[in-house]
Each structure stands twice: as structure tokens, then as C-alpha cells.
Amino acid sequence: MLKPxxxxxxxxTSYASVIEEMQSLYLLSFLLxxxxxxxxxxxxxxxxxxxxxxxxxxxxxxxxxRRAILKRAIQLMMPAxxxxxxxxxxxxxxxxxxxxxxxxxxxLLLDAFERFVFVMSILEGQSDDECAILxxxxxxxxxxxxxxxxxxxxxxxxQAVENLQ
Numbered sequence: 744m745l746k747p748x749x750x751x752x753x754x755x756t757s758y759a760s761v762i763e764e765m766q767s768l769y770l771l772s773f774l775l776x777x778x779x780x781x782x783x784x785x786x787x788x789x790x791x792x793x794x795x796x797x798x799x800x801x802x803x804x805x806x807x808x809r810r811a812i813l814k815r816a817i818q819l820m821m822p823a824x825x826x827x828x829x830x831x832x833x834x835x836x837x838x839x840x841x842x843x844x845x846x847x848x849x850x851l852l853l854d855a856f857e858r859f860v861f862v863m864s865i866l867e868g869q870s871d872d873e874c875a876i877l878x879x880x881x882x883x884x885x886x887x888x889x890x891x892x893x894x895x896x897x898x899x900x901x902q903a904v905e906n907l908q
Contacts, residue, residue: 744777765786768786768790768809768812769782769783769786770790770847771812771813771862771866771867772785772786772789772812772816774847774850774851774858774862774866775812775813775816775820775822775858775859775862776819777851777855777858781816781819781820784815784819785815785819786797786812787888788811788812788815788906789809789811789815790807790808792807792811793807793811799864809867813863813867814877815886816859817859817877820856820859821855822858822859822878823856823878823879823880824880824884824887824888829865849895849896850861850862851895852895853892853896856878856884856888857888857891857895858892859874860874860878860880860885860889860892861888861889861892861896863877863878864885864889865889865893871885871886
């Protein structure tokens with residue numbers, strides 16, 4: 744009996760790798776939006792946009808789709824440095840529960856702008872200049888948000904561990 748990853752598309756790509764790519768794209772959408780419905784909207788929008796784009800080359804299509812997800816998530820969430828309120832709106836006890844039960848909780852606990860900067864610069868490897876262009880802010884805003892996001896993640900983790908004890 745053939746396993747699902749033995750099936751191959753017309754382009755020579757296995758269905759397993761297509762599924763992995765879709766999961767990766769959805770995770771990117773979810774980490775940016777921190778909302779399942781908005782993540783789904785981003786993914787559907789990006790795939791639709793890329794179907795119209797230069798999808799002949801798989802690597803180009805992947806990059807194009809990831810870029811489309813970033814743009815759509817930015818449109819939906821409108822992250823801006825002036826909307827950062829100086830802290831997460833989630834209590835330390837709730838953070839402790841999240842850290843134990845939800846993958847990527849430290850990222851999801853960040854404010855929208857910090858989360859976008861973290862995902863774009865750290866996880867996706869975008870340059871500060873590219874992040875600033877996409878987020879329509881200064882390069883300094885991007886650098887500051889990255890530092891703050893890393894500090895908040897470590898602080899959230901420490902607080903959560905203390906509350907669990």
C-alpha cells in the first residue's frame with residue numbers, strides 16, 4: 744500500500760511536502776494574527792493572490808505566498824508602534840496556563856506590533872529595512888520592538904514559572 748507521501752503532483756512535488764508547506768504557511772498566519780479566523784483569511788487570500796501570480800516556480804511561489812500572507816496580516820491587524828501599550832493584556836496566571844498548554848504562547852502574548860516584528864525579523868529573517876517598509880514605520884521602531892519582544896518573552900516565561908510554583 745502506498746503511503747500519502749508517495750503521491751506526487753504534476754510538478755513533481757509530493758503531497759506530503761505540500762501539506763507541510765500549507766501547515767507552515769498557516770502557522771505564519773497564526774503567529775502574525777494570533778487569531779485562527781484571521782489566520783485562515785490571510786492564508787486563503789495569499790493562495791488566491793499567488794494563483795494569479797508567477798506560480799510556475801515552486802520556490803518563487805513559496806516566497807510570494809509568504810509575502811502575501813505578511814501583507815494581508817498587516818492589513819487585517821494594522822500593527823503600529825504607537826499602538827503598543829507597554830505590556831501584554833494577559834495576566835501572569837493566564838500566561839502561565841498558556842505557556843503550559845499552547846505552543847508558541849510567548850509569541851502570541853506579545854502586542855501586535857512586537858509580534859509582527861518578532862515573526863518577520865527573527866522567524867522569517869526579514870531585514871530591518873524590509874520590516875520597516877512593510878510595517879510603514881522607521882527602522883529604529885523595528886529594532887526597538889525586536890529588543891522589547893525578546894525581553895517580554897523571557898519575562899513572561901519567568902513570571903509563568905514563578906506562578907506555577
